[in-house]
Amino acid sequence: MTNTPAIPTSVLTLASEAQRVTVLTGAGMSAESGVPTFRDAQTGLWARYDATALATPEAWERDPALVWSWYMWRHHLVRQTEPNAGHKALGGWETTASVTVVTQNIDDLHERGGSSRVHHLHGSLFAFRCSRCSRPYTQPVDDTPPHDTPRKPPACDECAGPVRPGVVWFGEMLPNSPWEASVRAVQDCDLLLVVGTSSLVYPAAGLPRIAQDRGIPIVEVNTEETPLSTQCTACLRIPAASALPRLADMHVT
Ligand code: BV8
Ligand code: ZN
Numbered sequence: 156m157t158n159t160p161a162i163p164t165s166v167l168t169l170a171s172e173a174q175r176v177t178v179l180t181g182a183g184m185s186a187e188s189g190v191p192t193f194r195d196a197q198t199g200l201w202a203r204y205d206a207t208a209l210a211t212p213e214a215w216e217r218d219p220a221l222v223w224s225w226y227m228w229r230h231h232l233v234r235q236t237e238p239n240a241g242h243k244a245l246g247g248w249e250t251t252a253s254v255t256v257v258t259q260n261i262d263d264l265h266e267r268g269g270s271s272r273v274h275h276l277h278g279s280l281f282a283f284r285c286s287r288c289s290r291p292y293t294q295p296v297d298d299t300p301p302h303d304t305p306r307k308p309p310a311c312d313e314c315a316g317p318v319r320p321g322v323v324w325f326g327e328m329l330p331n332s333p334w335e336a337s338v339r340a341v342q343d344c345d346l347l348l349v350v351g352t353s354s355l356v357y358p359a360a361g362l363p364r365i366a367q368d369r370g371i372p373i374v375e376v377n378t379e380e381t382p383l384s385t386q387c388t389a390c391l392r393i394p395a396a397s398a399l400p401r402l403a404d405m406h407v408t
Contacts, residue, residue, distance in 0.1 A: 159397045166389045169372050170402040173252055173346035178245055179362055180258045180265070180395075183351020183377060187239040187396040188264055190232065194353060201225060211325045215286070219317050220305035226320045227306065230280050231298040233262045241350070241395040242268025248403035255340040259352060259359050261322050274333040274340065276359050278322035283309075287316025329358065341365045348402070350376040351395050354383040363387075374402075 170176075182192035191198060193206050201209075204225070208214060215222045238246075246269020248254045256265050256273040261280045265273045283292040290313045297306070308317045323329055341347060347366040354360045363373055363383055372388040375381065376398045384390050391398045 159393050160391070162391060162393070162398065162401055163389060166374055166391065167402070169346055169374065169388070171404060173344075175253045175255075175344045176248065176346050176348065177255045177257060177340045177344035177366075178348045178350060179341075179352065179359070180256060180260060180350045181352025181354075182260060184241060184258070184395050185236070185239075185260055185262055185264050186351065187241065187394060188236040190229075190236055190262060190264075192351075201228065207325060210322070212327065215319060215324070218305070219286075219319075220307045223308040223317075223320075224302045224305045226280065226322075227296065227298040228300075228302040229261075230296065231300060231302070233264070233280055234298070236262075236264065238264045238268030239396040241399040242270070244399040244403040246270045251404075255344070257337040257340055257359075257362065259356065261320075274337045276323070276329055276333055276337060278320070278330065280320065280322070282321030283318050284321050285311035285314060285316045286319040287311065288314045290314070291321075292318040334358070337362060338365065341371075342369065344371060347371055347373045348376060348399075349373060349383060349387070350399070352377070352381070354381040376402075 186192050209222055209225050242264050245254060245256060249271060256270045258265055258273060258275055259277050261278055263281060284290065285292060288311060290311055292311065311318055341362045342365055347363060349363055363386065366373055367386055375384055375387040375390040376393065376395050378392055378394055
């Protein structure tokens with residue numbers, strides 16, 4: 156690596172000796188794949204909307220076509236992107252240690268990057284269900300651009316209710332089993348990496364505290380400081396796609 160900051164030997168030692176690694180990721184993990192982060196100014200059509208205002212049941216009730224079109228824009232975008240060297244490094248790390256990914260992201264880049272144990276705290280862009288009877292909706296969705304003419308969501312085969320994205324909106328409970336599996340993954344690990352998240356959204360942002368209370372080392376990988384930074388054993392101000400291959404000691408092609 157040319158001018159990216161060095162990684163302290165103590166951190167490289169933690170990474171090489173860890174046998175049970177848990178990685179908590181946020182939107183910064185997918186930034187280098189070209190997926191805008193949650194707090195980036197939304198690009199183009201969506202520049203005038205605040206993502207945290209669109210990802211709510213209230214926005215859905217008020218204008219389901221607008222919210223549906225926003226998710227179809229993201230669905231189309233993610234389908235055009237590839238996992239980056241960071242995703243692939245976490246996938247490859249599974250050959251030398253047990254690696255559990257706990258992600259706030261709704262994309263599928265960790266899976267496509269080779270990770271086999273991924274818990275989605277906030278659901279998935281690729282899962283849909285009826286907003287009325289909760290029946291899963293498994294038909295193909297039309298995510299073709301343009302997305303600036305809000306498109307009505309499809310209707311449930313069973314009750315004709317509007318189909319919604321299978322994601323967790325602000326004010327909604329997290330799905331039980333990914334949450335419980337994630338708590339266990341943080342309790343049982345010997346190294347917690349926190350990658351590409353502003354650590355602002357709860358209860359996800361509360362997970363590192365579980366590791367901290369157990370004296371488990373926490374390494375933050377984030378280009379900026381976050382409210383978690385002062386609680387960490389080390390902070391790497393290095394982009395995820397550069398830092399993770401060096402931590403995973405992988406030579407990702
Ligand atoms: C809940 C899915 C119980 C959808 C998301 C008042 C009323 C109701 C609730 C609350 C309330 N006050 C607080 C709450 C709780 C609320 C919350 O925490 N709000 C915050 C804003 C204060 N949480 C909830 O509502 C949760 N549910 O609490 O249920 C309940 C129920 C009823 C009533 C009360 C409580 C549900 C939250 C889930 C929301 N869904 N996503 C979708 O994606 O559309 S949240 C979404 O934003 C993400 O999933 C993620 O979790 C979150 C934060 O985003 P990040 O991933 O961190 O990304 P961000 O852009 O913020 O930051 C990127 C970071 O990467 C930056 O730090 C940047 O520096 C860094 N970076 C950039 N590039 C790189 C990089 N790092 C490394 N390398 C790079 N290249
Ligand atoms: Zn239905």
